[in-house]
Amino acid sequence: MPAQIIPVDDPADPRLAPYRDIRERDLVGRQGRFIAEGKVVLNVLLRQSPFETESLLLLENRLAGVDELIEAAPDGVPAYVCPAAVLDAVAGFHVHRGILALGRRSAARELDAALEALPANALVIVLAGLANHDNIGAIFRNAAAFEADLVVLDETAGDPLYRKAIRVSVGAALKVPFVRAGAVATITERLAAHDFDCLALSPSGGTSVGAYRPGRRRALFFGSEGPGLPEPVMRSMRTIRIPMSERFDSLNVAAASAIALHRLWHGADAAGSAD
């Protein structure tokens, strides 16, 4: 079997150090690494992700059900297997699922290089100031479902490889390519230079999302949860609105992204007309 199964019985075993005090380490970061959890997410990590897996950590009573993961792991990657008491002692809380992996972040890419490589009908998402990891995870999940080619994060957006963002994304944060860039104005400028139609989603947007006809490369901007996109950004690009009730004009940003990506997906027209 590709992964190498290694029983561990001592919570102090230094090989488990990267899994120690999981929640506390969420806050301070992991020196270029991230934690993925659960069978579905690990399947994405091992089969559909560009990120390297450094190790697995499995509850011994889960081992029987994860043959596929063991098989999919690169040759020789250690799969540490331990009893619940050891896992809980290492992690610092009761790890319910008992299926964990440690992944390694890739080297940062340049925005221009990333944009250069995209197809002519590319769909890009820009997250500007979006900080909530539930929302980031949910948007990545929607991005994967509607085949967005790239997510661009401005300097103030949250981290897609934060543990909870990965979990909420059901692994999509490990699959949909993303790049961290600078200020949103710079991102807008680079997208325009690469022939992207920049679109800001806004309740007061000028074009209804159903009326927009995606003709070429398009980039969909989402702002932070409260204030949304800054005014100068909105003024610099076309604005798109999702028509909704005047008596309750409030959609969560993840829900808005689902609707907008559904509408802007290049597969939508073909798929929508097939009945």
Added chain:
Amino acid sequence: MPAQIIPVDDPADPRLAPYRDIRERDLVGRQGRFIAEGKVVLNVLLRQSPFETESLLLLENRLAGVDELIEAAPDGVPAYVCPAAVLDAVAGFHVHRGILALGRRSAARELDAALEALPANALVIVLAGLANHDNIGAIFRNAAAFEADLVVLDETAGDPLYRKAIRVSVGAALKVPFVRAGAVATITERLAAHDFDCLALSPSGGTSVGAYRPGRRRALFFGSEGPGLPEPVMRSMRTIRIPMSERFDSLNVAAASAIALHRLWHGADAAGSAD
């Protein structure tokens, strides 16, 4: 001012009893009452909801910012005002927002009576076995944004008036009418009797959501987070799918509801064509 401001300095004051040990009481229930939190939600409760407000509980340092709420409350409703230490002692944890209300549930309605009262183009949501309160709250939020007329809960679905569901819904759970009915088969039968086109949202659905033309009363069924709707239910009605990537065919049920309601909303066509 309509609400009656009553300073309280003693955490043991019996008038604050309904707010005691908030989290523990979430689990055991509140004898026909519910807790609403935050300015936005309380605005919905006081201005757009059929539910009665029994009292408000406000942090004294928040009082200056909630004139509108005090004004909107029914005449004589007590608004207890206390320092943070008292509020935290009563609630049993640190109440960050400091704006709470106690509402009273309405008497249960009959499904038939509720359906009878709906308009000819009514849009109804059926939640069958959906248990997660985040998802229930998110679906209510989407239901309000796209003007669903009624949410029907089967006997196994979660409670829209659970504290977290109300919070996630941004108050929509207090605004969109809902009715608790029996088994999903019975609900389906009653909807059909009231001339509803019953639609099951499913990844393997026969009709693309963009191709469905809402012509009359329609009811959109959502199943539980894992297994979805039971097979017999699916076979008994038209199935609708949201086209998406074959490589990542996984949408959260709340995201799916956003897309489906956006598409099925009777205001969507008119609003969508206005550019």
